[in-house]
Amino acid sequence: MGHREDLLDGAADCLYQKGFGRTTARDVVAVSGTNLASIGYHFGSKEALLTEAAVRATGKWADTLDGALARVDPAGSPQERVEQTWRAIVDLHDTDRKTWVTYVESLAEAARSPRLQEALVGAQHEMREELASMFHALPEDPAEADHRTRVLGGLYQALLTGLMVQWTVDPENAPTGPEIAEALGMLVNSPELVR
Numbered sequence: 001m002g003h004r005e006d007l008l009d010g011a012a013d014c015l016y017q018k019g020f021g022r023t024t025a026r027d028v029v030a031v032s033g034t035n036l037a038s039i040g041y042h043f044g045s046k047e048a049l050l051t052e053a054a055v056r057a058t059g060k061w062a063d064t065l066d067g068a069l070a071r072v073d074p075a076g077s078p079q080e081r082v083e084q085t086w087r088a089i090v091d092l093h094d095t096d097r098k099t100w101v102t103y104v105e106s107l108a109e110a111a112r113s114p115r116l117q118e119a120l121v122g123a124q125h126e127m128r129e130e131l132a133s134m135f136h137a138l139p140e141d142p143a144e145a146d147h148r149t150r151v152l153g154g155l156y157q158a159l160l161t162g163l164m165v166q167w168t169v170d171p172e173n174a175p176t177g178p179e180i181a182e183a184l185g186m187l188v189n190s191p192e193l194v195r
Helices: 003-017 025-032 036-043 046-070 079-097 097-112 114-135 142-169 175-187
Strands: none
Touching: 003 025, 003 036, 003 046, 003 097, 003 142, 025 036, 025 046, 046 079, 046 097, 046 114, 079 097, 079 114, 079 142, 079 175, 097 114, 097 142, 114 142
């Protein structure tokens, strides 16, 4: 592995341990076993290096999430699929916390980084489509399917992001997968919605 990969791995560790704002170039060099000149040579700046490490983490997070969702039984009842999906997502907090936390922090950093924002937009589009089609049969009409994917997938994406933030900030009180499924059932079946 060359200095570029070592720097990316070191930057990813620093993003998890210290975050964007507190990571220095010297931190990355210490973790990666490289030198300060390598950062400039390969990335131009520490900020560009951290951004590329976050973009890579975004891709890793998307792959990890895809793997978890692939284990949901497509033959299960809608209730079973909902429970399995959200349980699998919550389980990632423990099995891949480093990627999870880095992804959550990247969400805020994207407002200052067009490169990172572009990567996150792509990941969110893919996730919306996957989540919408997991729970709903989409219409054959492409325009209607796109609309439903955007609306339904957007809701699931909002739920996913909110769940990730809660688990990052307060894991003791964050909802579990079965609780998410129960809450969705309450929303669907509740005749007395608050006005």
